[in-house]
Amino acid sequence: MIENILLGFEAILNIQTIMILLIGVIAGIIAGSIPGFTITMGVALTLPFSFSMDPVNGIALMMGVQVGGSAGGLITACLLGIPGTPSAMATTFDGFPMVKNGEPGKALAIGLWSSFFGSIFSGIILMFMAPLLAEWALEFGPWEMFALMLFGVSAIASLSEGSLVKGLIAGFLGIMFSLVGSDPLMGIPRFTFGFSELLAGFNFLPVLIGLFAFSQLLEDIKKPPQAFKIDDTSNVTYPLVKVVKDMWRSAGNVIRSGLVGTLVGILPAAGGSIANILSYDIAKKFSRNPSKFGKGTKDGVIAAESANNSSVGGALVPMLAFGIPGDAVTAMMLGALLIHGIQPGPLLMENQPVLVNGVFISFFLAAFLMLLVQSLGIKVFLKINQVPFHYLVPVVLLLCVLGSFAVNNRIFDVWVLLLFGLIGYWMKVNKFPLPPFILGIILGPMIESNFRQAISLEPLSTFLTRPLSAILIILAILSMVYGVYSNYKSNK
Amino acid sequence: MIRAKRDLLNAVAILIFSTFAYYGSSLITEKNLGKTEADLFPNIVIGVVAFLGLCLLVNSIYRMVREGEFKSGINFEKMFYENKKVILTFVLFGLYVFLLGYIGYFLSSILFLNLLYHVLADNKQNLWAVLLGSIVLTAILYFVFQGALSVFLPTGVFF
Numbered sequence: 001m002i003e004n005i006l007l008g009f010e011a012i013l014n015i016q017t018i019m020i021l022l023i024g025v026i027a028g029i030i031a032g033s034i035p036g037f038t039i040t041m042g043v044a045l046t047l048p049f050s051f052s053m054d055p056v057n058g059i060a061l062m063m064g065v066q067v068g069g070s071a072g073g074l075i076t077a078c079l080l081g082i083p084g085t086p087s088a089m090a091t092t093f094d095g096f097p098m099v100k101n102g103e104p105g106k107a108l109a110i111g112l113w114s115s116f117f118g119s120i121f122s123g124i125i126l127m128f129m130a131p132l133l134a135e136w137a138l139e140f141g142p143w144e145m146f147a148l149m150l151f152g153v154s155a156i157a158s159l160s161e162g163s164l165v166k167g168l169i170a171g172f173l174g175i176m177f178s179l180v181g182s183d184p185l186m187g188i189p190r191f192t193f194g195f196s197e198l199l200a201g202f203n204f205l206p207v208l209i210g211l212f213a214f215s216q217l218l219e220d221i222k223k224p225p226q227a228f229k230i231d232d233t234s235n236v237t238y239p240l241v242k243v244v245k246d247m248w249r250s251a252g253n254v255i256r257s258g259l260v261g262t263l264v265g266i267l268p269a270a271g272g273s274i275a276n277i278l279s280y281d282i283a284k285k286f287s288r289n290p291s292k293f294g295k296g297t298k299d300g301v302i303a304a305e306s307a308n309n310s311s312v313g314g315a316l317v318p319m320l321a322f323g324i325p326g327d328a329v330t331a332m333m334l335g336a337l338l339i340h341g342i343q344p345g346p347l348l349m350e351n352q353p354v355l356v357n358g359v360f361i362s363f364f365l366a367a368f369l370m371l372l373v374q375s376l377g378i379k380v381f382l383k384i385n386q387v388p389f390h391y392l393v394p395v396v397l398l399l400c401v402l403g404s405f406a407v408n409n410r411i412f413d414v415w416v417l418l419l420f421g422l423i424g425y426w427m428k429v430n431k432f433p434l435p436p437f438i439l440g441i442i443l444g445p446m447i448e449s450n451f452r453q454a455i456s457l458e459p460l461s462t463f464l465t466r467p468l469s470a471i472l473i474i475l476a477i478l479s480m481v482y483g484v485y486s487n488y489k490s491n492k
Numbered sequence: 493m494i495r496a497k498r499d500l501l502n503a504v505a506i507l508i509f510s511t512f513a514y515y516g517s518s519l520i521t522e523k524n525l526g527k528t529e530a531d532l533f534p535n536i537v538i539g540v541v542a543f544l545g546l547c548l549l550v551n552s553i554y555r556m557v558r559e560g561e562f563k564s565g566i567n568f569e570k571m572f573y574e575n576k577k578v579i580l581t582f583v584l585f586g587l588y589v590f591l592l593g594y595i596g597y598f599l600s601s602i603l604f605l606n607l608l609y610h611v612l613a614d615n616k617q618n619l620w621a622v623l624l625g626s627i628v629l630t631a632i633l634y635f636v637f638q639g640a641l642s643v644f645l646p647t648g649v650f651f
Binding site: 048049051052163165166168169172173175176179183185186188189190191193217218221222388389390391393394395397398399401402405406409411414415418422425430432448451452 | 498499502506513516517519520521530531532533534537538540541544545547548551574575577578581582585586588589592593601604605608609612613614625626629630633637640641642643644645646
């Protein structure tokens, strides 16, 4: 293991990769700090740039965007009370009152360091937990893999916001679109309707950009994010010694929130936004002064920011160990690995140890860079936030087009972007959750291959006679029962 | 109420899509090459989607009946007005993709950026600056993609 870690260091610690990570972190902070933009959108837009890179650099770029984006949401959450990303929602509860109380520097510094510690904490768990789980998963047959993936899709569908039926429709529609192209076992064309471009199926990149970036832009055009102006004269600095003292006094809160965030991140569907709010709620319950929450206490910011950043590392655990992403952003990273011809899952640890350890190390390095960039460049990021939306949208749309075109140098993929942009917009407007759809598209071919392999080898009942497969199928059913229950409760 | 009616339309759309997908599945040739057929899994998925679509249909009708009103329709005119910018962006984008192959990346992108600015900006300012900005941006992205990433952008009939 040590040897692989050292090889991972060797792959990451070079000027080129560090620069790529730095660019990713800056792009992530910008995407995260602009209300109306999301981290998912940031990752989708950087995907095309990763093409010409080797897989380690490509993943490092996206890792930078993800870690930077999780922390970037903090800026507008504190200074304006508007979360830059959904995962910074709870940060507004105390961050904004702190600013109103005349402590903008303290709010930002505490939030930033909490994000940093949250990332490091979850990175350590990721580094030890993912290989152990992957080793265990190596013993899985097609029955267990099918059941695990089915559980992933159904859990995301059940736990996503909105109705269970809509979540399931989204998941199965995603699987349906993944069936376009050649049959994974025999290579027979399916649903191509005479288009030779569809023989290899829809390329992930235009699909992802369409679903997450294009549809988000259309939504923002319909409802432009709230216009805002930040007071340039506000003091956004805070002495490092004071930050260390503040963090030390709340060490228990940092660790607990990091743990909550990591565990929530590991669960399918429960990403940074749930981690952020859940951790805030737990911190309030554990606090000696719960009445101070919501009025500008640093513990509220610590809980919220530690948790949303630690959920990033948590979400990477199932992706690396099982090949099942924990949220939409990791789903995209999984898609990126597939584009590079790398199949994520238990065998990845065995076949590509340098890449996997490179992912771990780039995660830690991204956390350090995020701390550095955001500390030094906060005033610049505040200015970028003030660029009018009618200038940003055309630029991002142009990037969407070029990114989609770059996959195969053909205009057909730009039409695919348009198609999935429309599908994504239709889903958003009609409250169909997007994460199950994207998970369905990515896992669809693997679900089918495992299912068909399983029923070719043994009768269908084997899914229920093999203990782990049976447990996972029961868990999938339970997650749906929970979905029905929570729908019923919210309708009441 | 409107949400229930919209869900009714969504359910119908999903059922139509499932029918279309089933037709697509029936076109799959050489089914019996393996132990499991190439259309087996697609048909299962189509069946599940159709069933879920039916559930949504029943649920939306139930909600409409419970709320006791079928008459309150969706105001399409209002919907169009609310979505005017989205529709125009979509049309412009479609036109851009269409033109990309004919007049090339440079001209189509500059045209697209300027027209989109006109659609999105409520208070239009200094149009020459916008034109210049769009030319500079198009050129920068051209050099990034063609120079650094080796992605050769469409040239069209001009350049």
